[in-house]
Amino acid sequence: MQLLTALFLALALNAAPAFADGDSWSSPPTAIESADYAAGKRAAEARDWKSAIDAFGRVVAKEPGNAGAYNYLAFAYRKSGNLDLAFKNYREALRLDPKHRGAHEYIGEAYLMAGNVAKAEEHLKILDGLCRFGCPEYDDLKKAIADHKAKPPR
Template sequence: MMKHILLALAVIAAAPAAAILPAHAVDNIESTDAPDLTSVRAKIAAKDYSGALTELRGFANESPQADVYNLMGYTLRKTGDYRTSLTYYTKALELQPDHRAAREYLGELYVETGDMPHARAQLAELTRLCPAGCEERDDLQRAITAAN
């Protein structure tokens, strides 16, 4: 656990604030062999979705991880490829059902495609996962409220 905390602090210290996705974008790393997604996150922040996807596909081929699939879904959603994005969010949640960022981003995909019942279902899951509140739940709530 301490290794993960030190790694996270090193990543935050090394990356400029503008180049970092929200902290919850990759918040559920479970294994010690998790890939370093710093470069991917910088590419996404710079809207270099093609570069990010190339790098993410390499990670996905090496060892499937919920964080990698979540960022693949996020990146594909930002390019407008909602169908493939849905596939990757689903894969992330199959590997880690309590992945809050994947639930938020999946809910945002549903908001963007007008599927409000499914967006609200993701919000309900986030409420279950963090009943005292969390950034992911708040962000999805704002997206749902803005769409109504």
């Protein structure tokens, strides 16, 4: 019985999603969040994409290994309509952290914006492997793909 309890506990702990900062951007947070990082998050929450780009640009200049900052930077570029720079920064986030669930979700959404459903589905498949017991990033990208496919062609 103790073995079953230990096994169940180990599985439950392994299945718990690792959210950074209480959101779905899943790179582990740095030990101390920089002022620029915090300013970038506030700007992104306020949908001030230029300020978010500026702040996260400063973060990645100082911390070139920060996958979470590259993901946020890419997100701000995507939301501002600059898909080229969004893709560049999502790719860097994924190069630094190939298991970054948020970057996989958001690059998939960027591919949908670019009309490339097949590439979005590739990232959904990767998320399916990363999220053994499900995760919000998988669910959100799956829904975005379904919604995209349901839209009538222009």
